[in-house]
Amino acid sequence: MSTAGEVAVAAATRVPRPLRGLPQVDMDDVGNYRRVVVTGGDAELAAVLTALLRADRLDVEVAPATGNWSARRALRAPARRVPLIRDETGTVLVSAAQWHGLDGAQLQGEAIVDDCVLFDGEAPGVRVEPTSDLPGLRASLLTARGRPNRWVVGRAAQLGTPGAQVIRDGVPAPRTVRRSTFYRHTEGWLRVG
Structure with a gap:
């Protein structure tokens, strides 16, 4: 120290x-x-x-x-322990992540929040956000205008797709992915304020 x-x-x-x-x-x-x-x-x-x-x-x-x-x-x-949301690469999510199709196309595949199917087929995109309380995150399909539609809360959000772009806290991932998962880590982080 x-x-x-x-x-x-x-x-x-x-x-x-x-x-x-x-x-x-x-x-x-x-x-x-x-x-x-x-x-x-x-x-x-x-x-x-x-x-x-x-x-x-x-x-x-x-x-x-x-x-x-x-x-x-x-x-x-004072600090308060809040859920820490991370992905399969060990990268922490603070504000929001988005899954989008490639080159402006619809996102294809299936997205699940815990055991609730968010979509199966095509969607304009998905937004995932950490929450300050358990279970830890929420996810929503995006409308054609890019706005969240209906939130589903859970511990984990998963995507399986032929190809997607992931944007974490405003930063696009360097490579396209076929699978992406955001989930609550076993231990939260100590947020001040």
Whole structure:
């Protein structure tokens, strides 16, 4: 553990004033602190949580901060354990994932949330989001306009397809997939605020 107040900043953007003076860490060092404040967006927060998951350090408190108010809250607020949603690659999902067909085509295949069939055949796409309470996630078919339709909650969402594009927290995966799964990890993460 760090002796510098045990709080560090993983900065992807400008560091808010209340956090200046704290040590800044990279992904290899996030597990060495009691609390890590993450500046940046969902993709940066997901990267920190992925690093903590892979290092087996989900006991580290993680606080997102984008401005002065959220930075002050990140330093003082208590942490609460919330479900950690990950995929089969060990990548954590913070905000939302989407499954889309290739090159603008309909998504083909079958998607299931726990034992509920979300679709079997074709769909415009699927959106998967973590929830702050159990069972851990929710998923919805997307309408032709790209909006969620009807949410189904569960512990896991799975897709089997001839080919799909996966977008995690706004970042497209580098390769198309034939199978994709998002599910609740056995241990949650400690969210501050």
